[in-house]
Amino acid sequence: MDVKRIAVIGSGLMGSGIAYVSAWNGFEVTMVDIKQEAIDAGMERIRNDVMTGIEKGKMSLADAEGLMGRLKATTDQAEAVKDADLVIEAIFENMEIKKKVFAALDEQAPAHTILASNTSSLSIDELASATKRPEKFIGMHYFSPVAAMKLVEIVIGEKTSEDTIDTAVAVAKKQGKIPVKAKNSPGFIVNRVLMPVLREAILLYEQGVASKEEIDTALTVHGKFPAGPFTLGDFVGLDVAYHTMETLYQEIGECFKPPETLKKLVDSGALGTKTKKGFYEYGGASAEPEPPKGADPQWLLTRISVPVIREAMILVDEGIATKDDIDKAMKLGANFPMGPFEMAESLGLDKVKVELKKLHQELGECYSIPKMLQ
Numbered sequence: 177m178d179v180k181r182i183a184v185i186g187s188g189l190m191g192s193g194i195a196y197v198s199a200w201n202g203f204e205v206t207m208v209d210i211k212q213e214a215i216d217a218g219m220e221r222i223r224n225d226v227m228t229g230i231e232k233g234k235m236s237l238a239d240a241e242g243l244m245g246r247l248k249a250t251t252d253q254a255e256a257v258k259d260a261d262l263v264i265e266a267i268f269e270n271m272e273i274k275k276k277v278f279a280a281l282d283e284q285a286p287a288h289t290i291l292a293s294n295t296s297s298l299s300i301d302e303l304a305s306a307t308k309r310p311e312k313f314i315g316m317h318y319f320s321p322v323a324a325m326k327l328v329e330i331v332i333g334e335k336t337s338e339d340t341i342d343t344a345v346a347v348a349k350k351q352g353k354i355p356v357k358a359k360n361s362p363g364f365i366v367n368r369v370l371m372p373v374l375r376e377a378i379l380l381y382e383q384g385v386a387s388k389e390e391i392d393t394a395l396t397v398h399g400k401f402p403a404g405p406f407t408l409g410d411f412v413g414l415d416v417a418y419h420t421m422e423t424l425y426q427e428i429g430e431c432f433k434p435p436e437t438l439k440k441l442v443d444s445g446a447l448g449t450k451t452k453k454g455f456y457e458y459g460g461a462s463a464e465p466e467p468p469k470g471a472d473p474q475w476l477l478t479r480i481s482v483p484v485i486r487e488a489m490i491l492v493d494e495g496i497a498t499k500d501d502i503d504k505a506m507k508l509g510a511n512f513p514m515g516p517f518e519m520a521e522s523l524g525l526d527k528v529k530v531e532l533k534k535l536h537q538e539l540g541e542c543y544s545i546p547k548m549l550q
């Protein structure tokens with residue numbers, strides 16, 4: 177289907193970003209929120225993005241005028257969606273609230289309209305069940321900040337039709353994004369493959385194998401990651417990381433159980449840079465770094481990479497995504513220097529298998545050999 181008009185529901189951080197990239201790339205956009213203050217704040221964020229575009233020379237004044245001319249905002253959802261070809265929902269992450277909104281959208285939007293959710297963690301099939309058009313329902317998971325992040329995970333529900341998938345892919349491309357496809361499953365691609373990095377790092381730290389600083393340095397200096405797991409966790413917010421891991425633990429099982437250290441930090445209100453204390457302390461008198469334990473950085477890098485590669489292989493085994501899409505998703509959505517399959521190639525598949533066998537014998541089923549490596 178050819179999409180011309182998009183309605184974006186929610187004008188928060190993500191909704192305003194999605195409205196911006198859509199209007200910038202030629203779509204007619206109406207942004208909706210329940211609160212006028214939220215619309216005003218969303219429009220202000222969009223004007224800032226436009227100013228940045230002009231300052232960086234990416235956008236002319238005429239482009240900016242064109243963009244703003246294609247963008248409307250309202251609190252009247254029924255009016256906003258009555259001629260939309262695609263609705264992208266970006267409201268609070270709450271299943272019951274989202275289902276209510278989708279049930280209403282299903283009544284208000286024309287029969288041809290595709291309904292998409294930007295949920296980070298909720299089941300696309302359950303959201304679709306609130307509508308009478310599950311074949312026209314799909315996940316379009318953007319990353320923050322939307323204007324800068326290239327990745328969109330296209331999340332395919334059990335009943336999503338091929339035409340809906342093709343349309344969502346085409347819209348994401350026209351928005352200047354790089355779409356990857358994932359079957360609806362907990363954490364989709366990026367969160368599912370990213371969580372083992374943090375979890376393994378914390379477990380190694382808890383076992384006294386290495387200090388936080390040694391682990392972060394092994395990944396940044398030797399692995400060329402832009403940030404080590406402890407620094408990244410503090411930056412993203414330990415509450416966000418904990419919530420993501422807890423959801424995967426509830427839905428997939430034991431291998432995603434949040435480590436005790438993470439739980440304790442969150443319970444004590446140490447949430448990372450936003451509270452000036454997380455794994456590390458920020459501002460003022462910082463705590464002394466821990467004494468190094470003398471762990472070999474190359475060994476640490478391999479020790480953390482192997483379970484990450486394993487998780488990526490399980491996604492392929494389960495038919496959730498392709499190797500190519502997983503590599504793309506982790507590079508674009510999590511700033512991995514290499515995709516997990518590229519890491520596996522660079523380490524050598526034999527070595528990955530040998531290391532995983534050792535971990536499996538030592539630590540049990542969370543390190544079992546995936547089918548594609550057997």
Ligand SMILES: NC(=O)c1ccc[n+]([C@@H]2O[C@H](COP(=O)([O-])OP(=O)(O)OC[C@H]3O[C@@H](n4cnc5c(N)ncnc54)[C@H](O)[C@@H]3O)[C@@H](O)[C@H]2O)c1
Pocket residue numbers: 185186187188189190191208209210211214266267268269270277294295296297317318319320
């Ligand atoms: N923040 C991120 O980094 C990120 C990344 C990817 C996906 N997401 C997902 O995107 C969604 C939105 O996240 P956000 O960070 O933009 O949240 P946000 O809190 O910034 O914005 C949510 C907006 O939705 C509005 N809203 C709530 N109920 C509404 C309704 N019934 N109708 C219209 N508007 C309504 C609120 O007023 C608010 O302005 C969530 O599902 C979140 O999980 C967030």
